[in-house]
Amino acid sequence: MPELSYREAVRDALSRAMRDDEDVFIMGEDIAEMGGSMGVTQGLVDEFGPERVRNTPISEMALAGAAIGAAMQGMRPVAEIMYEDFLTLATEQIVNQAAKHRYMSGGQVTVPVTFRTQGGAGWSPGAQHAQQLESWFVHIPGLKVVFASTPTDVRGLLWSSIYDDNPVVFFEHRTLYGIKEDVPDELEPIPLGQARTHRRGEDVTVIATGRLVHEALAAAKEAEQEGISVEVVDPRTLLPLDEEALISSVKKTNRCVVAHEAVVRGGFGAEVAAVIQYSAFDWLDAPIERVGAKFSPLPFAPVMEEFVVPHAGDVLNAIRRTVGRTDGN
Amino acid sequence: MAKVEQKGTLSKSDLREFFREMLLIRRFEEKVEERFRAGELPGFLHVAIGQEAVAVGVCRALEEGDIIASTHRAHGHTLAKGTTPNELMAELYGKMEGCSHGYGGSMHLYDIERGNMGANAVVGGGLPAITGAALSFKLRGEPRVGVAFFGDGATNIGTFHESLNLAQLWQVPAVFVCENNHWAESTPSWQHMPIEDISQRAVAYGMKAVKVDGQDVEAVYKAARRALEHARGGKGPVFLAVNTFRLVGHYIGDPQVYRSKEELEETRATQDPIEHLRTKLEMSADEVEEIDSEVKEIVEGAVEFAKNGTDPKPEDALKNIYA
Ligand SMILES: Cc1ncc(C[n+]2csc(CCOP(=O)(O)OP(=O)(O)O)c2C)c(N)n1
Ligand SMILES: [Mg+2]
Numbered sequence: 006m007p008e009l010s011y012r013e014a015v016r017d018a019l020s021r022a023m024r025d026d027e028d029v030f031i032m033g034e035d036i037a038e039m040g041g042s043m044g045v046t047q048g049l050v051d052e053f054g055p056e057r058v059r060n061t062p063i064s065e066m067a068l069a070g071a072a073i074g075a076a077m078q079g080m081r082p083v084a085e086i087m088y089e090d091f092l093t094l095a096t097e098q099i100v101n102q103a104a105k106h107r108y109m110s111g112g113q114v115t116v117p118v119t120f121r122t123q124g125g126a127g128w129s130p131g132a133q134h135a136q137q138l139e140s141w142f143v144h145i146p147g148l149k150v151v152f153a154s155t156p157t158d159v160r161g162l163l164w165s166s167i168y169d170d171n172p173v174v175f176f177e178h179r180t181l182y183g184i185k186e187d188v189p190d191e192l193e194p195i196p197l198g199q200a201r202t203h204r205r206g207e208d209v210t211v212i213a214t215g216r217l218v219h220e221a222l223a224a225a226k227e228a229e230q231e232g233i234s235v236e237v238v239d240p241r242t243l244l245p246l247d248e249e250a251l252i253s254s255v256k257k258t259n260r261c262v263v264a265h266e267a268v269v270r271g272g273f274g275a276e277v278a279a280v281i282q283y284s285a286f287d288w289l290d291a292p293i294e295r296v297g298a299k300f301s302p303l304p305f306a307p308v309m310e311e312f313v314v315p316h317a318g319d320v321l322n323a324i325r326r327t328v329g330r331t332d333g334n
Numbered sequence: 335m336a337k338v339e340q341k342g343t344l345s346k347s348d349l350r351e352f353f354r355e356m357l358l359i360r361r362f363e364e365k366v367e368e369r370f371r372a373g374e375l376p377g378f379l380h381v382a383i384g385q386e387a388v389a390v391g392v393c394r395a396l397e398e399g400d401i402i403a404s405t406h407r408a409h410g411h412t413l414a415k416g417t418t419p420n421e422l423m424a425e426l427y428g429k430m431e432g433c434s435h436g437y438g439g440s441m442h443l444y445d446i447e448r449g450n451m452g453a454n455a456v457v458g459g460g461l462p463a464i465t466g467a468a469l470s471f472k473l474r475g476e477p478r479v480g481v482a483f484f485g486d487g488a489t490n491i492g493t494f495h496e497s498l499n500l501a502q503l504w505q506v507p508a509v510f511v512c513e514n515n516h517w518a519e520s521t522p523s524w525q526h527m528p529i530e531d532i533s534q535r536a537v538a539y540g541m542k543a544v545k546v547d548g549q550d551v552e553a554v555y556k557a558a559r560r561a562l563e564h565a566r567g568g569k570g571p572v573f574l575a576v577n578t579f580r581l582v583g584h585y586i587g588d589p590q591v592y593r594s595k596e597e598l599e600e601t602r603a604t605q606d607p608i609e610h611l612r613t614k615l616e617m618s619a620d621e622v623e624e625i626d627s628e629v630k631e632i633v634e635g636a637v638e639f640a641k642n643g644t645d646p647k648p649e650d651a652l653k654n655i656y657a
C-alpha cells in the first residue's frame with residue numbers, strides 16, 4: 006500500500022486516467038511546467054506532453070467553455086480553475102451551459118466534463134483567494150458537486166467524476182494537500198452520491214465536509230473525554246446527496262451538527278439541515294446545529310481570519326449544545 | 335509628490351527624485367522579501383522588482399485628483415501614488431495602521447484619499463471600475479483621469495476586452511497601462527497570446543495606443559503625460575503598451591522552474607531600470623550611496639512602525655461589511 010498525499014492522490018487519478026484513455030486531457034492556468042499553483046499537476050506535462058496538459062491564458066470563461074465543448078464531442082476534459090474564487094468568472098459556462106445542454110437538447114447530448122478547483126482559508130491570502138463557494142453549485146440541477154477530504158477519497162472520487170457522464174464541479178481544500186494516507190495499489194473508484202462514515206458514535210452525528218471533516222474528528226475525540234459519543238459522516242458528494250446515510254445516522258443518534266468552512270448562511274449545511282429535519286423530525290432531541298464561517302468576507306490579518314472560519318472548538322461547542330451542555334461555550 | 339514641470343523636458347533634479355523613489359520601492363520590496371522569508375508576513379506576496387520605472391513614471395505624471403487601480407503586484411503603484419512606506423508596511427503586517435487597516439493585505443491595498451481605488455487579486459478585476467470611475471468624471475465634468483494598471487496576462491480575460499470597448503465607445507477619460515513583463519506566472523507571453531504586439535488589442539477597439547520602453551522612467555513619464563492630456567482633454571482613452579521585465583519570481587518564493595537561468599541572468603544584468611537611470615544621470619557611487627542609505631532608513635523605519643502597530647481584535651472582522 007503506497008502512502009500518498011492528498012495532492013499526489015489527485016495527480017495519481019489524473020495520470021492514470023490519461024494513461025488509460027486518450028479522451029482524457031487536462032487544461033488550466035500554469036498547470037504545465039509549474040505544475041499548477043498548488044503543485045498538483047507537477048510532472049504531468051513531461052509524461053503526457055503539452056497537447057494533453059494544456060497551459061491556458063487567463064481566460065476562465067473560455068477555458069471552462071472549451072472543456073464543455075470538447076466534452077460534448079466525447080472527450081473527458083478536466084479543467085482546472087486555479088482558485089475557487091475564480092469560479093465566479095467561469096460560472097456562466099458551468100451554470101448556463103454545462104448544466105443545461107443535456108436538458109435543453111431533450112437528452113441528445115452528454116457533457117462529461119470535470120471542473121477541478123481548490124480553496125480554503127488558513128494562509129491569509131485575503132478576501133479574493135480563499136472562499137468556499139460549493140453551495141452555489143449545489144443549487145443547480147444538471148451539475149454534480151464533489152468535495153473530498155482524504156487522499157483515498159479524492160483519488161477515487163476524481164476518477165468517478167472524470168468517468169461520470171455529467172458535468173462535475175470538484176472541490177479540493179488547499180490545507181489538505183499535504184495530508185498523507187496509505188492507499189490501495191489499485192485505484193478504487195468511489196461512486197458519486199455515497200457518504201462515508203469516518204467514526205461511529207451514539208449521541209450526536211456530525212455531518213462535515215472538506216477541512217471540517219478533520220476538525221470534526223478532532224472535536225469528536227475531545228467530546229469522548231467528556232463522555233459524548235460522536236459519529237462523523239462526510240457526504241463527500243454534495244450533489245447528489247446520500248440522504249439515506251445521513252438520515253439513518255441521525256435516527257440513531259437523535260442529534261445533528263452540520264459543519265463546513267463556508268459561511269453558515271445559505272451554506273450547504275442549510276440543505277442538510279432541511280433534509281434531516283424533514284425526514285428525522287420525530288427522532289431529533291435537539292435543534293440541528295450549524296457550524297461554518299461567520300457572515301464576513303475573509304479578512305487579511307491572521308487574527309481576524311482565524312476568528313471568521315470555524316475550527317474544532319466550534320464543532321465541539323455545537324456538539325455540547327446538542328446534548329444540553331453549554332460549558333466551555 | 336512634488337509636481338514636476340508641465341511639459342516636455344525633465345530637469346536633472348526631477349530625474350534624481352525619480353531615482354530616489356524607484357530605489358525606495360526597490361529597497362522596500364527587498365525588505366518585504368526578507369521579512370516574508372523570515373516568516374513575519376502572512377499571505378501571498380508579489381513584488382515588482384524590475385518594474386519600478388512604470389509605477390514612478392506613470393504616477394509622477396498624474397495630476398491631483400487622478401486615480402489608479404492596481405493589481406496583485408501593487409506595492410510600487412501604491413507607494414508611487416503617495417501611500418507612505420509606513421502605512422504600506424503596516425498593511426503587510428496586518429495592522430490597523432495599514433492602508434487597508436489589516437483587512438486587505440498585499441493584494442488588496444487601498445488608499446482612497448490618495449486616489450488609489452484598490453489593488454485587485456482577480457486578474458483584470460480593476461479595469462471595469464476604472465472605466466466607470468472615468469465615466470463619473472466625464473458626467474460631472476471633472477478634469478480627472480482614471481488609470482488602470484494590469485499585466486500582459488490580463489489582456490486575455492474578458493474584463494479587459496469589455497472595458498476597452500466600453501471606454502472607447504463612451505470616450506471616457508481613462509488610461510490603460512499594460513505592464514507587459516512577458517510572463518503571466520509561469521506562462522510566457524508567446525504561450526498565452528498569439529500576437530507579438532500587444533497594442534493591437536487596443537487598436538482593435540479603435541483606441542489610441544502608445545508603445546513605451548518601461549525600463550526608461552523618463553520615457554514612461556513623457557508617454558504617460560501625453561496620454562493623460564489626451565484623456566483629460568476629452569479625446570478619449572489611451573492604451574499604454576509598456577515593455578518591461580520581471581527580474582524576480584511571480585511570487586516571493588517562486589523557484590521559477592519554468593524559466594531558463596540564462597534568460598533570467600541576462601535580463602537581470604541588462605534590464606534594471608534603476609541601473610539605467612543611474613548611468614543616464616552619471617551618478618557617482620557616493621551619490622547613490624547617500625540616497626541608498628536614506629531610503630534604507632525609511633524602509634527600516636517602516637518595519638519598525640509596522641511591528642509596533644496595533645493588531646486588530648478578532649471580532650473587528652465583522653466590521654466594515656456594510657456601510
Ligand atoms: C481571474 C484570475 N485568474 C487567475 C489568477 C491567478 N493569477 C494571479 S497573477 C496571474 C498572472 C498575471 O499575469 P499578468 O497579468 O501578466 O501580471 P504579472 O503577474 O505579470 O504582473 C495569475 C494567473 C487571478 N489572480 N485571477
Ligand atoms: Mg505579466
